[in-house]
Amino acid sequence: MKNSGLTESQLFDILKEIKKKDTNYSRVLSAMCTHPHRIAVEAHMMFIESNMGDSGLFPGTNEMEHCVIDMLSDLMHGQGVHGHMTTGGTESNIQALRSMRNFSESSRPNVVVPESAHFSFDKIADVLRIEIRKASMDQEFKVDIESFESLIDENTVGLVGVAGSTEFGQIDPIEDISGLAVENSLPLHVDAAFGGFVIPFLKKDYSFDFSLDGVTSIALDPHKMGLGTIPAGVLLFRGEEYLSNLQTDTPYLTTQTQHSLTGTRSGGAVAATYAVMNYLGKDGYIEVVDYCMDLTEKLVEGSYRIGIEPLIEPVMNVVALRIPDADLVRKILREKYGWMVSITRDPRCLRLVMMPHLTIANLELFLQDLEKAVKDVDTGMDS
Amino acid sequence: MKNSGLTESQLFDILKEIKKKDTNYSRVLSAMCTHPHRIAVEAHMMFIESNMGDSGLFPGTNEMEHCVIDMLSDLMHGQGVHGHMTTGGTESNIQALRSMRNFSESSRPNVVVPESAHFSFDKIADVLRIEIRKASMDQEFKVDIESFESLIDENTVGLVGVAGSTEFGQIDPIEDISGLAVENSLPLHVDAAFGGFVIPFLKKDYSFDFSLDGVTSIALDPHKMGLGTIPAGVLLFRGEEYLSNLQTDTPYLTTQTQHSLTGTRSGGAVAATYAVMNYLGKDGYIEVVDYCMDLTEKLVEGSYRIGIEPLIEPVMNVVALRIPDADLVRKILREKYGWMVSITRDPRCLRLVMMPHLTIANLELFLQDLEKAVKDVDTGMDS
The missing domain is CATH 3.40.640.10 (Type I PLP-dependent aspartate aminotransferase-like (Major domain))
Incomplete structure (x- = not known):
């Protein structure tokens, strides 16, 4: 700690720069937290x-x-x-x-x-x-x-x-x-x-x-x-x-x-x-969950279209996708396409949580990138 | 939870009423937390x-x-x-x-x-x-x-x-x-x-x-x-x-x-x-602690003036005052005068923490009320 402090404007300039490094959740499909209301x-x-x-x-x-x-x-x-x-x-x-x-x-x-x-x-x-x-x-x-x-x-x-x-x-x-x-x-x-x-x-x-x-x-x-x-x-x-x-x-x-x-x-x-x-009441939470389940359905449909199957038929807004080389696909999705996804322990599937922060437009982008990432792995383009 | 939620203005009207029940710390001498900066x-x-x-x-x-x-x-x-x-x-x-x-x-x-x-x-x-x-x-x-x-x-x-x-x-x-x-x-x-x-x-x-x-x-x-x-x-x-x-x-x-x-x-x-x-730096914290130690000194001086001694010479901004019937004095201070103070376990002293939220004017008011509370106990006015 320095002896004398920063001015308010110096401090908030720094905080704004730091804030840019944090996710804004738009490309996060790995988290069970989201923007608070x-x-x-x-x-x-x-x-x-x-x-x-x-x-x-x-x-x-x-x-x-x-x-x-x-x-x-x-x-x-x-x-x-x-x-x-x-x-x-x-x-x-x-x-x-x-x-x-x-x-x-x-x-x-x-x-x-x-x-x-x-x-x-x-x-x-x-x-x-x-x-x-x-x-x-x-x-x-x-x-x-x-x-x-x-x-x-x-x-x-x-x-x-x-x-x-x-x-x-x-x-x-x-x-x-x-x-x-x-x-x-x-x-x-x-x-x-x-x-x-x-x-x-x-x-x-x-x-x-x-x-x-x-x-x-x-x-x-x-x-x-x-x-x-x-x-x-x-x-x-x-x-x-x-x-x-x-x-x-x-x-x-x-x-x-x-x-x-x-x-x-x-x-x-x-x-x-x-x-x-x-503020939300039960009706409000039903809307939130409806939206997330709609995303979930779209994710599963889109995955089937590119030849990827879910491990189980999703019960709620968490999806595990069977993908060969899931760890590698995860890495490519993060490093090449900027998506944060995670992996289940056993079996090693791609794990995706459809939270309220995800837009339908972004989900569609994700599905395109997922298809590309899987192809990257197939064709050895990742190396 | 109700099915339909409250409107924003209904909700915040309720929150404002609830907020009034919480302390604003101005008469709290028992806490080690305070207003955040x-x-x-x-x-x-x-x-x-x-x-x-x-x-x-x-x-x-x-x-x-x-x-x-x-x-x-x-x-x-x-x-x-x-x-x-x-x-x-x-x-x-x-x-x-x-x-x-x-x-x-x-x-x-x-x-x-x-x-x-x-x-x-x-x-x-x-x-x-x-x-x-x-x-x-x-x-x-x-x-x-x-x-x-x-x-x-x-x-x-x-x-x-x-x-x-x-x-x-x-x-x-x-x-x-x-x-x-x-x-x-x-x-x-x-x-x-x-x-x-x-x-x-x-x-x-x-x-x-x-x-x-x-x-x-x-x-x-x-x-x-x-x-x-x-x-x-x-x-x-x-x-x-x-x-x-x-x-x-x-x-x-x-x-x-x-x-x-x-x-x-x-x-x-x-x-x-x-x-x-x-923002504060060391200098800022020194100011904060100086202020609290100044309050502490004033509390001890004021206590001596009304015949009350501290258990030990305060090392930091926590003071234990030797008072007969400390539990009763605490009760009177709370119920009659609106001050929140606490009690040490052994010996049972009046415990006061001089936090940054306390003003010098309020400390003086407190000392007056402390004197009255002690007299209330002495004269049996508390019953």
Whole structure:
């Protein structure tokens, strides 16, 4: 740090140059975040200094957090749900698994998850010192329920299902997993960080939430398809008992106890979530999801036209395309054509997320470039 | 969530009403957060959609994060420091202790901390399943080094010192603790979440950072006295080896690995920190700290005038006042006079943080009300 500071105009000249290096998302097909809604941004601004870590000072923002929890509890068919906002899926998943672990006396606790679970579960295994057991996938890249059941033993402290997998956008058979949870008296966490703001707005119905008896917690992220601002995750627990074993005493604050993992928490992101949910309503989110599913359909059709097939028929706005040399095609798409795409782990497919920031015109451009990139690989033009 | 959304003007009418319920900080003497600097807010806005969890998409913001780490590394007299921004002190402390624990093979790891350590260490004990051993305080509410040493055993995986304790604003004898760390080959984490943006700008010098051989990590929070936006913490490690045992693989992102606890991370808060540090420079922070120390001096003088003594001569802008019936005085100050103050755990003193949002005029009003509140208690007027 220099002794004397920059002037305001010097500083903002620099910031403008730096900003140019960041993506504007127009050619990003790899991300599950997107532009926050302008209403979310405006609300974030209004409440930017609000701190949910000391919520007694901010009873207004605190009220908005409770409203968000209530609205999402309704959306997830819950009653008497307790929860709080987090920084996103990873923190929500840490907290859900911490709650499971804390209910148990096992000295070698394990949690069974599908192989398609987000990489953060590997992080969580380390943080919480629990074993993560990964059940294999079926042909449709849902978790194989027999494999899942076979991994449950006396040290299993909980189960995880994914509703909207990061790689395939697939929904696990949560109904079956819920049956296993009830049968074995185990808590079941549903990671719907991405799917939570998609599945309820799809034309087809899926059972994945508190309507299933076994589901005890759900993670869903407003800062993904909820169009909120970063950092905004939500963690919902079916009952207070799951939350209360995360309690820490908080002397010298306006509150007596705290259940969140982090201390200081962004009230701006709370206000943004509250605002965008109230502004869009269910109808607004249906429009957003309709648009993304329309893009998804166009992508799949366009891919078939150039001889590329999706790994599975897309359930939501995540598409995995079977392409030989997917890693190389990805590289060419980025370096030669400027598209950011990603790759699934197994099998290695091209992974594309059809987010609201993508225009139909850009999708068409992408399909043209995809065809060229595949040809580049075929003809060895990449070298 | 309703089916149809509110109009923009309906929504913002509601938000304006909600906002009135939140504090504007003018009568808050209990918080370690404050108004972020307007420059920080503006920069946050510019980069609000930036996500450090997928930093390959945001190379500009990523560059700013590296700059912040470098500037703070310099300020903390470090060389070859590695680190990242976090959501604040709690997350930084979790990560520092997780790194210590991961270095060790102990099946019953413990970490020695001063009794004055932030309550988040109790949370961390639960999250990481480590024992937190609390060393007692000396007369000046620094940790007692003999007590500290006596708690170290073969299962100790690391030590913690506090530079700017939440309750007393005291600085532990970090030099002595550093000696113990070197002697026992243990990592030493310094929690300077509050003090990190105060101590370097005080008139008096204190040794508490990487200039001491034993110090291996430091937490300091831009969103406290750094005048950044929430959520902004910083975690610095003396060398890469401390960070690398926090590594998780990140398939399907633009990066290969991740060291942070959270996934999606606010690029807005990174930009805000970068901006305010470059705008203020050291001279600017010296002005801020000068002002807060001036308030602190005035508070102590004013307290003496009404017969109230500080528990210790304040080291930084945190004051603990010895008052009989402190809890009752706190209640009266809040309910009758509208001041938010807090209480230390042991002994129960009135705890006051002199943040930049407090005006001298308001401090004088507070002192008048404090005198009245104490009299209210003496004369039983509170009942």
